[in-house]
Amino acid sequence: MSTELQTPPRRNQGLGRIIVMVYAVFALSALARSLFQILSHFDRAPVAYVLSAFAAVVYIIATLSLARTGRTAWLVSLAAVLIELVGVVGVGLATVLHPELFADATVWSHFGAGYGYVPLVLPIVGLAWLLTHREPKES
Structure with missing residues (x-):
């Protein structure tokens, strides 16, 4: 009989790694889309394009914090994902x-319909992943 404690899988392994990869794809796509829109025709739909840029920043922060371990990274991830949901x-x-109000679509328009509703589900x-993989409080 082994008395060793099993350590739970890290938050950024297994399914967590797939979640990080999906966030990275959305970070890149939202950033590319918003940069193109802002640089090429910002005056057509400034609100939509700024919201797309904001979404890109949120996805970048979520990607980087979800890829890291530790309590601070967990808290930043939680904040980013909550901001994304809102x-x-x-x-x-x-x-x-x-x-x-939206002359052009954003990543989050119509609950992410243009992206297969992944922005709503993600x-x-x-x-769910963060809440089931909580980091212990630092002493």
Whole structure:
């Protein structure tokens, strides 16, 4: 009989690594899209393009913090994923209720419909992962 304690899998291994990769893809795609839109035709839909840039920043922060271990990284990840969830729901509602405000789509428009609703599902999966892989409080 072994008396060794089994250490739980790290947050950024297994499914966690796949979550990090999906966040990285969304970070790159949102950043590329927003940069192109801002640089080529910002005056057409400035609100939408700034929101896409904001989404890119959130995805970048989430990607980097989810890839790291430790309590601080866990807290930053939690904050980023919560901001993402509020953003996708808020922007999603705004694009449905006030489409005239959005001359062009954002990553979070219509709850991420342009991206197969992954932007809506991803923060829910991210939150579930984070809450089941909590980092112990630092002493």
